[in-house]
Amino acid sequence: MESILQPLRAYEHWLAQYKRVWRGTIGTSLVNPILYLTALGVGLGTLVDRTQNAPGGVPYLEFVAPGLLAAAAMQTAVTESSWPVTAAIKWSRVYHAMIATPLTERDAFVGHQLFVVTRVLTGAAAYLSIIAAFGAVSSWLGLLVVPVAVLIGTAFSMPMAAFAAIIEDERALVTVFRFLVVPMFLFSGTFFPVSQLPLVFELAAYVTPIWHGVELCRMLTLGDVEPAAALGHVVYLLAWTLVGFELARRAYRKRLLG
Amino acid sequence: MSENGPMIYARGLVKRFGDLVAVDGIDLDVQRGEAFGFLGPNGAGKSSTMRMIGCVSPISGGTLRILGLDPTADGPAIRGRLGVVPQQDTLDTELTVRENVLIYGRYFGLSRRELRPRIDELLDFVQLTERAGDKVEPLSGGMKRRLTIARSLINDPDLLLLDEPTTGLDPQARHVVWDRLFRLKQRGKTFVVTTHYMDEAEQLCDRLVVMDNGKIVAEGSPSQLIQRYSTREVVEIRFDDERPRNGVFEDLADRVEELPDRVLLYTRDGDATAIAVAERGLPTHSTLVRRSTLEDVFLHLTGRTLVD
Numbered sequence: 001m002e003s004i005l006q007p008l009r010a011y012e013h014w015l016a017q018y019k020r021v022w023r024g025t026i027g028t029s030l031v032n033p034i035l036y037l038t039a040l041g042v043g044l045g046t047l048v049d050r051t052q053n054a055p056g057g058v059p060y061l062e063f064v065a066p067g068l069l070a071a072a073a074m075q076t077a078v079t080e081s082s083w084p085v086t087a088a089i090k091w092s093r094v095y096h097a098m099i100a101t102p103l104t105e106r107d108a109f110v111g112h113q114l115f116v117v118t119r120v121l122t123g124a125a126a127y128l129s130i131i132a133a134f135g136a137v138s139s140w141l142g143l144l145v146v147p148v149a150v151l152i153g154t155a156f157s158m159p160m161a162a163f164a165a166i167i168e169d170e171r172a173l174v175t176v177f178r179f180l181v182v183p184m185f186l187f188s189g190t191f192f193p194v195s196q197l198p199l200v201f202e203l204a205a206y207v208t209p210i211w212h213g214v215e216l217c218r219m220l221t222l223g224d225v226e227p228a229a230a231l232g233h234v235v236y237l238l239a240w241t242l243v244g245f246e247l248a249r250r251a252y253r254k255r256l257l258g
Numbered sequence: 259m260s261e262n263g264p265m266i267y268a269r270g271l272v273k274r275f276g277d278l279v280a281v282d283g284i285d286l287d288v289q290r291g292e293a294f295g296f297l298g299p300n301g302a303g304k305s306s307t308m309r310m311i312g313c314v315s316p317i318s319g320g321t322l323r324i325l326g327l328d329p330t331a332d333g334p335a336i337r338g339r340l341g342v343v344p345q346q347d348t349l350d351t352e353l354t355v356r357e358n359v360l361i362y363g364r365y366f367g368l369s370r371r372e373l374r375p376r377i378d379e380l381l382d383f384v385q386l387t388e389r390a391g392d393k394v395e396p397l398s399g400g401m402k403r404r405l406t407i408a409r410s411l412i413n414d415p416d417l418l419l420l421d422e423p424t425t426g427l428d429p430q431a432r433h434v435v436w437d438r439l440f441r442l443k444q445r446g447k448t449f450v451v452t453t454h455y456m457d458e459a460e461q462l463c464d465r466l467v468v469m470d471n472g473k474i475v476a477e478g479s480p481s482q483l484i485q486r487y488s489t490r491e492v493v494e495i496r497f498d499d500e501r502p503r504n505g506v507f508e509d510l511a512d513r514v515e516e517l518p519d520r521v522l523l524y525t526r527d528g529d530a531t532a533i534a535v536a537e538r539g540l541p542t543h544s545t546l547v548r549r550s551t552l553e554d555v556f557l558h559l560t561g562r563t564l565v566d
Contacts, residue, residue: 005367006334013361017352097348099314101365101413102334258275258315 006103010111013094018115029123033130036068037061040191041134055193058222065136066217067190069127069145070152074210076123077153078160078181080116082173085164088112089255096256105256109161109248116157117150124149131221139223148220148234152213155237158244165251189214209240263326264289265417265448266311272319273306273472280306282472283320288417288450293443295459295466296452297552299560303472304452305345308421311450313337325416338366341415343406345422345452351395355386355405358394363412373412380408384438400431407438418442418449424458436461456552470560480552487558488550489513491528495535496520496543510534524550 018025041061048060056063088095088108098108124146131137164173187197187205194205205211212233219225266288273281281303288294296304309315311324313333322329324336349358356377363373381387384404394402403423410418423439424432439462442449453459459466460480468476468483476483484490489512496519507514510531511523525531528547535545 009364009367012364013350016357016361017350020352092350092352093344093346093348094350096314096344096346097350097362098365100312100337100340100342100344100348101362102338102367103365104334256314258309 006107007110007114010098010103010108011114012111013098014112014115015118018119025119026126029126030130032072033068033127037065037130037134037136040064040068041136056218056222059136061134062136062138062222063218064191065131065134066145066221067214069124069131069149070210070213070217071185071190072127073120073124073149073152073213074156074181074184076120077116077157078177080119081113081157081160082164082176083170085112085161086167086170086173089165090170095252099256105252106249108256109252113154113157113161116161117153120153120157121146121150137221139221141219141223141225142221144220145217148213148216151234151237151241152209152217155209155213155240155244158241158248160244162244162247162251165248165255184208184210209237212236262290264323265292265325266294266450267323267326268320270320271307271310271317271322273303273310273315274318279472281310284467284469284472284474286467286474288448290448291446292448293462293464294448294450295463296450296469297454297456297459297466297556298452298469299454302469302560304469305421307469308419308450308452312340312342312419338413339416341410341413341418343403343410343418343420343423345425347402347406349394349402349405349409352393354391354393355381355397356390358405359409359412362409366413368413376412380411383411383441384408385434398431400427400434403427403431403435404438407435411442416448418447420449420451422452422454424453424455432458456556460552468556468559475559476555483552483555484550487555489524490526490550491524491531492548492550492554493523493525493528493531493535494520494546494548495523496545498541498543500541502540506538506540507535522554524554 041064045060045064048054054060054063095105095108099105128137128142128145132142160176163176167173187201188194188208188211189205190210194202194211197205216230216233219230264287266286268284268286270283270285271281272279272283284307296307298304306315310317310322310329313324313329313336316330325339327336329336350361353361359377359380360370360373363376364370378387381390384407386401386405386408389397389401394405397405407423420439424435427435436458439449439451443462451458451462463480465477465479466483467474476487478486493511504516507521507523511525513524515522515524523531523535532545532547535542
């Protein structure tokens with residue numbers, strides 16, 4: 001029983017901190033989707049739809065919306081699992097405060113990840129309501145994108161936390177964003193099908209968890225689910241989550257218990 | 259081991275980091291109600307020992323029992339009964355003073371209801387009641403230390419671990435911290451403190467060990483150590499330009515230490531020695547007679563070479 005409750009106590013720390021800034025983040029999680037969906041879905045979408053050659057044969061707004069939601073889940077997850085993790089080890093050292101108590105380094109890690117999941121979950125729920133308000137959800141299955149967003153989140157946040165915990169120089173985080181996160185955002189099926197990419201990049205896109213997340217979200221909001229493919233995506237995202245969890249657990253142990 | 263056994267028991271305790279041996283086989287017994295000190299230069303192994311006692315650093319060898327329990331198996335249970343004041347602050351500077359103590363109390367599984375009166379009491383104890391609602395970030399170093407001490411007491415710990423509690427504080431702030439620690443001592447709290455301040459060790463510790471290169475090189479009460487490794491008094495002599503040749507004072511004191519800027523004469527009767535020096539008619543600039551301190555013991559045992 002204790003071992004289940006302990007991560008929740010670490011989680012309370014992140015909630016207490018979040019309480020100071022939540023208003024700002026609520027604004028962002030509502031305003032950002034509106035801006036993106038207006039600019040890309042409605043603005044650019046009108047042009048795309050005129051070509052009679054829209055990807056997936058659906059209005060571009062409906063095509064791009066689930067991709068944006070998936071990408072936002074990735075963004076939130078990697079952001080919350082990068083600097084905050086390094087800070088809790090090196091600067092504010094709040095993890096060190098936690099492990100001086102009955103909490104273990106694993107509780108500190110799991111508690112933090114629970115907070116990341118909370119952020120991804122609430123962000124995805126907000127995004128989904130906005131997409132629905134734009135009339136771009138065609139199936140009740142669309143509700144499932146919220147748990148899927150959480151899975152996308154963990155597929156990114158676990159390995160990111162492992163990396164953020166183990167690095168000595170935090171400038172490495174900027175590199176990750178610049179050379180991994182941003183390209184994934186742009187080229188992993190969010191805005192256009194990856195089949196339009198040169199073969200090498202197309203293959204690379206299949207390796208990224210985000211492509212699987214985008215595909216899964218799109219199936220759900222369009223209500224056009226291929227069970228085998230969907231299962232494959234879920235398993236792939238789960239694999240990243242589990243491997244990331246194990247790597248992060250080791251990284252935390254190494255950094256916090258010297 | 260019963261509740262009457264030592265709070266800390268170590269035999270041949272070792273901590274290695276790769277090839278580096280930070281703690282090289284030390285033995286310790288800290289009894290209930292004792293104020294115990296680790297004294298030593300930077301890199302002597304004090305903090306590594308403290309981290310092992312705090313159950314946040316696995317031991318590399320030997321035996322360690324804290325409150326009769328094995329840190330390897332019972333880390334969380336032991337930590338639940340410890341109060342830790344780490345060397346570097348681990349406060350959340352974004353949160354308020356009160357929130358910092360509250361959240362920390364939650365880590366011990368204490369309910370918000372039982373925490374409320376305890377926090378009031380502890381903030382009062384460290385004289386931070388008026389700042390309870392303020393963010394931690396702009397607080398002075400001394401206030402942050404006091405907050406860390408209040409936080410470490412939230413679980414009413416059996417054993418308090420303080421790693422260099424006043425390093426970096428100005429003299430006023432240090433004295434306030436000492437005063438609070440002294441009160442805890444009077445209430446019978448057992449605590450272990452590491453320091454490289456001799457006055458801190460003399461003020462707070464009933465018994466202490468001097469560590470150097472991962473080993474314990476001396477052990478005793480402050481006065482015992484002074485008695486054993488120094489003399490009752492010290493005469494410090496400074497010279498103008500011309501310095502007498504080495505060895506000229508050898509017959510005047512129990513031990514003579516010649517430093518670049520002065521000569522130290524370790525003696526039982528400082529005034530008598532000072533008079534004897536004056537009678538030699540040497541061109542001294544100043545002569546100071548003082549009581550021997552732990553600092554003399556410390557420098558005698560660990561040398562005057564700068565380690566880092």
